[in-house]
Amino acid sequence: MLVTNKIQGIEGKITVPGDKSISHRAVMLASISKGTSSIKGFLRGEDCISTISCFRGLGIDVEDKGEEIILHGKGLYGLREPEGVLDAGNSGTTIRLLSGILAGQEFLTIVMGDASLRKRPMARIAVPLRKMGAMIEGRDKGNLAPLVIRGGNLKAIDYTSPVSSAQVKSAILLAGLYGEGDTIVREEIVSRDHTERMLKALGANIKTENGIVTVGKSELHGEEIHVPGDISSAAFFMAAAAAMPKSHLVIEGVGLNPTRTGIIDVLKEMGADIEIDNLQEKAGEETGDIIIKGKKLQGISIGKEIIPRLIDEIPVIAVIAATAEGKTIITGAEELKVKESNRITSMVTELQKVGIKVKELPDGMEIEGSNSITGGRVESYGDHRIAMAMAVCGLFANGPIEVANSGCIDISFPDFQKTLKTVTK
Numbered sequence: 001m002l003v004t005n006k007i008q009g010i011e012g013k014i015t016v017p018g019d020k021s022i023s024h025r026a027v028m029l030a031s032i033s034k035g036t037s038s039i040k041g042f043l044r045g046e047d048c049i050s051t052i053s054c055f056r057g058l059g060i061d062v063e064d065k066g067e068e069i070i071l072h073g074k075g076l077y078g079l080r081e082p083e084g085v086l087d088a089g090n091s092g093t094t095i096r097l098l099s100g101i102l103a104g105q106e107f108l109t110i111v112m113g114d115a116s117l118r119k120r121p122m123a124r125i126a127v128p129l130r131k132m133g134a135m136i137e138g139r140d141k142g143n144l145a146p147l148v149i150r151g152g153n154l155k156a157i158d159y160t161s162p163v164s165s166a167q168v169k170s171a172i173l174l175a176g177l178y179g180e181g182d183t184i185v186r187e188e189i190v191s192r193d194h195t196e197r198m199l200k201a202l203g204a205n206i207k208t209e210n211g212i213v214t215v216g217k218s219e220l221h222g223e224e225i226h227v228p229g230d231i232s233s234a235a236f237f238m239a240a241a242a243a244m245p246k247s248h249l250v251i252e253g254v255g256l257n258p259t260r261t262g263i264i265d266v267l268k269e270m271g272a273d274i275e276i277d278n279l280q281e282k283a284g285e286e287t288g289d290i291i292i293k294g295k296k297l298q299g300i301s302i303g304k305e306i307i308p309r310l311i312d313e314i315p316v317i318a319v320i321a322a323t324a325e326g327k328t329i330i331t332g333a334e335e336l337k338v339k340e341s342n343r344i345t346s347m348v349t350e351l352q353k354v355g356i357k358v359k360e361l362p363d364g365m366e367i368e369g370s371n372s373i374t375g376g377r378v379e380s381y382g383d384h385r386i387a388m389a390m391a392v393c394g395l396f397a398n399g400p401i402e403v404a405n406s407g408c409i410d411i412s413f414p415d416f417q418k419t420l421k422t423v424t425k
């Protein structure tokens with residue numbers, strides 16, 4: 001159980017662990033590249049460890065050298081049929097992107113997941129991958145894991161995704177590496193583009209024009225891959241420091257890919273004092289240091305257009321909205337219902353338990369500002385983002401907040417509690 005208490009401010013200089021999205025992709029793409037890749041800054045969270053274990057099951061040799069992960073890629077057709085069932089654990093990114101790669105393999109694979117992952121929708125990737133020619137079966141008419149996949153002989157498709165989801169887009173693009181012809185993915189609102197950037201860096205035949213991505217049959221070659229700090233992990237500290245007067249926090253080496261920086265835009269719109277320093281580009285991804293000075297924030301409206309750029313940050317945005325002046329309204333975020341938990345219901349329920357006035361909407365929530373937050377015992381639903389968001393809530397509360405089942409934090413941010421201790425005063 002994690003317990004947090006009211007603090008006077010957040011002060012210091014921290015780094016956050018490697019970006020989860022980029023870490024997954026580094027292992028997956030290096031595995032299907034020819035030659036050796038070195039991955040620096042890899043996130044050793046449970047989700048990314050699940051990705052490593054799936055690729056080991058497919059015959060890939062992954063060496064953890066501490067400073068770097070050395071991965072001996074086998075090319076597009078070098079994976080071998082796993083003897084047992086692969087386990088994606090709690091990770092939606094693992095099962096969905098892996099399915100795109102398995103769609104290109106002629107052998108049979110079964111991929112399972114934990115209780116949360118087995119409830120999450122897979123039709124969103126199974127439908128387009130079947131259109132390309134793969135066989136994908138699963139419970140609930142092929143919508144739920146475990147998934148059974150036999151691929152091979154793929155043809156290209158031109159697909160307009162009904163959801164703005166990087167996992168859907170990436171699954172199709174990865175299958176597109178194996179397809180005859182050009183595979184095209186279109187999205188109404190562009191989702192995170194790490195797959196496209198890394199594919200390009202590894203030599204794929206890929207282009208993006210006006211948000212439309214086209215990939216052709218390609219060979220990839222091993223590379224040195226640098227994983228920047230995860231802005232989604234930084235968000236818990238960034239939001240807390242921004243909303244707490246007397247705070248002064250520097251977070252070094254954070255990934256600043258524009259498809260991920262919605263949290264910075266929203267905090268600034270709420271009045272936050274945030275600056276970026278030391279902006280660089282490393283292996284096709286922008287990074288920089290984020291400098292935050294705390295102050296009282298204002299409530300705002302957050303709508304559909306920006307949601308994909310901050311989808312995983314909404315739980316912590318809801319927390320600091322409760323401390324801001326005036327109401328915050330979040331809409332167009334129905335995708336939150338199909339994450340590790342239903343993040344709309346989870347957050348509304350837990351925020352209400354500590355005295356925050358918040359209303360559930362079909363596609364978001366409405367949070368009253370200037371709440372007097374009480375202490376109490378809250379639930380994580382086994383969802384790492386809910387656990388960390390509620391831990392941040394405790395920093396503003398009048399009594400201790402106890403987060404039950406907080407072990408799930410290891411999914412994305414194993415050192416969360418340690419990092420928090422170094423900056424709270």
Ligand SMILES: O=C(O)C1=C[C@@H](OP(=O)(O)O)[C@@H](O)[C@H](O)C1
Nearest residue numbers: 021093164165166167168311312
């Ligand atoms: O592609 C990725 O790495 C991710 C995409 C997002 O999910 P969706 O694609 O379902 O929106 C995000 O919520 C998840 O944490 C990671």
Ligand SMILES: C=C(OP(=O)(O)O)C(=O)O
Nearest residue numbers: 090091092093312339385
């Ligand atoms: C939604 C998340 O991850 P995934 O979909 O990979 O389980 C997340 O990390 O918040």
